[in-house]
Amino acid sequence: METIMERQDYRPRVRLEGVRYPDRTALERYVTSGVLPEHTLAGALRESFERNAQRKALLSPEGDVTYRRLDELTDRFGAALLKLGVRPLDRVVMQCGNCNELMIAFLGCLKAGLIPICALQAFRRHEISYLANLAEASVHIVQGDDPRFDDVSFAEEMQSVVPTFSIVVQARGEQRGVGRTLASLIEGVSWEDARETLGQIVHDPYQAAVFQLSGGTTGVPKIIPRFQNEYLLNMQLVREWNRYTQDDVLFMPTPLMHNMNMACFFGPMLLAGGAVIVCPNIAESTLQQAIRDYKPTWFGLAGPIYSRVADELAAASPDVKRKRRLIGPKNAPGLTRVWGSPCYHIFGMTEGVIMFAREGDPQYVLDESVGRPVCEWDEVKVVLPGTEEELPDGEVGEALFRGPYTIRGYYKSEEKDVHRFTADGFYRSGDLMKAELIDGKRYFFFRGRTKDVVDRGGEKINAEELENLINRHPDILASAVVGMPDPVYGERVCAFVVMREPGGSIALPTLTAFLEQEGVAKFKWPERIEIVSEFPVTASGKLSKVLLRNGLLERLQGEKSASNVSNG
Template sequence: MKTSTAARIAAHRQAGHWADDTLHSLLAGLAGRAGDRPAVIDPPNSEALGAGPPRRLDFSMLDRESNGLARELAARGIGPGDALLVQLPNTHALVLLYVAASKLGAVLSPLAVQYGLHEIAGFASALSPRAFISQQVLGDRTLLDDGAAALPGIDAWPIDELLAGAAARDQTRGNWADDADAILTVCWTSGTTGTPKGVPRSHNMWSVQGRTTQTAGGYRPGEVLLAPFPFVNMAALGGFLFPMALLGCTVVLHHPLDPALYLAQLQDESVNFTIAPPALLNRLAQQPALWEQFDFSALRAVGSGSVPLSPAMIEAFEGRYGKPVVNFYGSNEGIALFATPETAPAAEQRAKLFPRLGVAGMPFTGYGAEVLQTRVIDPASGAPINEPGASGELCIAGPGVFDGYLGHDNRGLFSDDGFFRTGDLVEISGAPPLYYRIVGRCKDIINRGGMKLSPSELDTLLEGHPDLAEAAVCSYADPELGERICACLVLTDGASAPTIDALGTWLSERGLARFKAPERIELFDTLPRNPLGKVVRDELVAAVAARGDTL
């Protein structure tokens, strides 16, 4: 399966950005050069995850065991271009499946373990998988049986049965697939504003994403990396799997996010770099005693992202703990922005701003600036935007960018000269204007009487309210203004709901213009989130609408 045109392949190969390295060929090279170096380390709780006792695989073991698994899958009829829908927690078995699929030229489509029958059936209808692979149970859920029920007529294979079959097969190297331009994965968008879409990516696209992340994070050959994110999308594959293959790094797996276990792994595995959720880093910054319980002397730096970071957190990590912080902003489709101590020295900058990579006249150099081009356009007209303080839709191009969504009408998704319209709203910022500030999603914008408002801006402010455990805003219909703003709040234990006036005053004290303040409050026990933890705003809109016009 390929999605790139011959012209695109030739152009990126001529430029030196794409080559012949596949995931499995990179790992085979490491098995030959550094076979006894640890490659994958299971989480200590893997048995509780239903995945058996934790294992530690070196590069030779990873190569051999994936040979056997590839042969087991081939004996079951899997070959080049066949799609495998896979739902597993972060354990060595999932990594083995990625490598085995690579060897066969098959396409692996990973699903977060939180997805159920409805979502799995939807993914299958878009992907047409040859088989579904999972484990029997995870906690109180029967993953394999649930998947089989959602996919009548499609083979459902238990991972332990596959691994047992693999162990009995020839584990020497075979005549494996060698097309680095073929699709390796179909990952799925987060689906915060609609049905998740499949994102096909080739080995070469992933190699570019991996090199971008390792350059931004300053990864060094053989380093130990702790991966707390599910191996289902850009954060894990570009941040850990491909850097492991490119640099011979050791990947320590973690699942699900458990702060105490995560901190113990940082210490016990002498981790050099990790990418962590902002909430966990904020907690560590605010509680020095917690940090001091552990020995993090091996830790060189940390990465974070997905929401604006706290400048105070960055200052604490760099000033008190001596650990640099890198801010990442990426996507399955190929966004690869990052802010480092070199490109955004001040904590206030790095918390919210990203260098305008690939824009003429910018001072930024290095691999990221070579492989990513960016521009900003008016979402409605497509006209370019270059003025400081102006916001518009972020567009990207480069060898790490995908070719289009699986099975979708992709007309209008790319500009005539090949820039992907990300749907992300950014503002040209800084003095001088060298940076982008992420404003939100174009589809998320609330149109209040002609004034366009970004809900993510309000979300970020509200999350700092001491009485709120969770907060997000959404629109609700209004006959006069078209849309108004509702604050959807989850209170902390024992807290009382703020009044509209009190909430508006609190936001105003933090610099928010009064016309952006919410005009309605709705309380929730919890906010609807997708398996990646992002608020699903469409569901909030529907929930608020269902409650009628009460304030």
């Protein structure tokens, strides 16, 4: 449902029901100060496509795509949807694995003034029916050739439970059922005709551009409206902070629809005119071949990617290693040491604020900190969790954020947002941080989530803190700490670790001796180790401690049953 309004400064031409638009006073301050652009993400991408027409935009084992070709295909797809009766600001559910077709569909929707809902390929009826009905989505885009799941039949099924779903698009494969293929839609519209159709679309800097999804570990994801000018600002700031150029090649094989990839990697890279590697899967052979073929200069490393590319990165020549830059959420010093290329920590959230450490920061910052916000207008408070009581620098508390690209509310969630935002618009992140003033700059140190703790007899052990300590061991590549049930203490610490050398292992006494040497309090030491080749991940590509804990509970129960049998 939409309400048409007369144009007012710093306000959208159309107000979408359920979208919490930024405060007008704050918008005016950001715009008049030259921080927030009065330009759109769709417009900036088109300008980059035209400016870099002869360069390669997408690199894939399924075929490379130049910026000119990407410009044409996205124009034709966006116009084709409009010709089917889809209207600007209609919502489009994107449910497709990484491929060139997904990029074409997503960018085409932006050009047509449609709002992509960044769903994940792994979503099923529970998530899609909820999200699509909540947002009143008109179009459902599925992959069409997924060998593991009949997503075309699934899309048809969803039409029976989502009344607004009028169009199904298959990104790939032969047309089946009621769906139309992306290729056939593109073939039905000439580029000249598409340009004329899209030329009638008025893009509004203050309107929602993308419906991103929260990355929470429980419940159905919340919808996060990101707006044309603030999402553009987000990407521009990251591009400038990391100094992405048209000569760069990006390797970030996590889901393209995930906010981290979109806002911090492929979006800024496309604005810079660089090339984006599109990996159709994350099999070890696919990832390593992509590195060999395309020689990426920037790497986003998260989830199970570490272990699958380790050998390939380590095998590079010293000259290649010097040219590479790595970005990861943790263990930057260890990855820098092992792979011979600078690695920088990142902290970010779909709701807004992005932080990076970067070249030139003090070594202590590069090793331990997530750096600073990419925008000088980002405001960060560290408070006593659950309150608004600010803590002095050096103390760990919950981080609150406010700024030109941080949201003021979730979609259709105003009542619940009372507890998620302060009265003056700060977002309660649930992330634990401390701040330190170093050389006149305020840096931030991530210390986990407010609930990511192990409660051992009343002693709270922060998982992120302990993981960072374990990761310092020279034989360990990565770790994840979870609590395991204990009849005496309530919980004890179990550490899941990925060894640096395939097939390697580490004994519990060896690890605890190392932690003792590091000066770690004994109550924090792990009391069980599980060696794994890689960590399980959620549908969004994030490490899943739920799956780790569930697997641990099954093993503990099996061990208990076996013990009972032997003692019986």
